[in-house]
Amino acid sequence: MSNKVILVVLDGLNYQVAHDCMGYLHGLIEQQRATLYKLQCELPSMSRPLYECILTGVPPVVSGIVNNQIVRRSHHESIFSLAKGQGKVTAAAAYHWVSELYNRAPYEAVRDRFTHDETLNIQHGRFYHWDQYPDEALFLDAEDLRRRYQPDFLLIHPMNIDDTGHQFGLDSRQYRNCARSADIHLSNYIESWLADGYQIMVTSDHGMNNDLSHGGTLAEEREVPLFVIGEGFSHQRGTIRQTEICGTVCQLLGLEHNKPYAQEILAP
Template sequence: MQNKIILVIMDGAGYEACVTQCGYLEGAVELGQAQRWKMITATPTLSGPMYETIHTGLWPHEHGITSNEGMRASERPNVFSLAREADKTTAAVAHAYYHRLYVDRPWDGLRSVEHHDPETDIQHARFYSMEGYGAMNAVAPAEIDLCAQVTLLAEHHAPDYLLLHSCSADTLGHSFGGDSKEYRYQIWMIDNALSRAIPIWRAMGYDVMVTADHGMNAEQHHGGMEKIMREVPFYYFGEAKGPNPGKSLSQLGLAATILDRLGVTPDAAMRPGFL
């Protein structure tokens, strides 16, 4: 079966924070409109390595991106490249790191924010840089604006695979800590925007998956082995049935899961999917 997929990555949003703050997502689970599992990430629990792990199904030590400072273009088969090779259309609303990974050209801060090229792995995109973010100014796009850009890309280009990547929870976590009111409130802000967007995306025919790349500890940090860093949620709005809700999922199975739902054969090196 071939489906269209929107994947939402709430950067830095840990499992417990989402379960306690995401009233819309948790309400959908309670009503049977969505399924939710705990997902265990790979390590090191850093953003760049996890973006590539999510899209290649490989541990960072296998795909070779093991730090944010070591970011480069992806060298392994990934969701974007395999979907494009299968004549699917890809799109993203995401941080500039995704441009570095899946758009094979230099980043131009004044031109690369809007991207349309059928020859690149991400074919249609709205990128943002968050240049200079910190406690003084998060410089994060509003969550509803990100959802709006996803909706417009879906309406204008009908991508088969569409990524929404929000950095705001990670930013507030680094500024105030993963046990702060600012961090928890921002996770709720993401949930609040999704409450208006997901029904529209579902009506447009998309399966919707919502997860995180990693969590955040109280010391404003991630990258290690703490449970609060490695445990993230995985919500699924769609018709497929996954494992028992009490079973923890591996982040490494997400790439194959997305491709299976798209009707695209995963790469042989990818871990098996779970839907």
């Protein structure tokens, strides 16, 4: 089995909307090629704190990244730092807050938008700073990174679902249709990712509410999906916490680490 992983974080995607609207991913489930788990995100249910949680396994109230306005480097080992430190190639097509957490802060667009530096935790990056940056363009950015550099770990982080939720709310056709669009984008790439030996995880940082926001404890804000695709997974019933995503990716990558992980969703 290959030790390469693609982690897709569809920002702001609520679990129920993912369950109801993502026909391609559910088609893979019906063919027993993918499995969907329900996760409860950590608190506060906000973006930057949960990027840090997903990528380090550390809850926001422990990491100190407790709101979106805290602009600094992470104080914890991440998937990126562990992979880079153990000779793996890392890449990300992601919102610029990810660059600030793991490469350089504050983000400077001219310097950081296109990153290629093997000394950084994220060695190859395409970072954006517009919430409306098209998901279709972001997936193209990611695929270009993948084909050029064959990263062992690739993060793909589009923003349009979250941006649409902030404009129209959870219970809107615009929000649901944006989730459907992300599913279509994924359908253009997943088969080639699998053919190149990647294990794939598709999740979200947080959900959305009808106040056009998130950050609290409502189920619609906290419940998020995790789709897993590939031979590295057990595809059996199991549970996984958001704090275990980091360690689970590290296990798939074959890294030495001390992060918590969800053994039961991994192939024996």
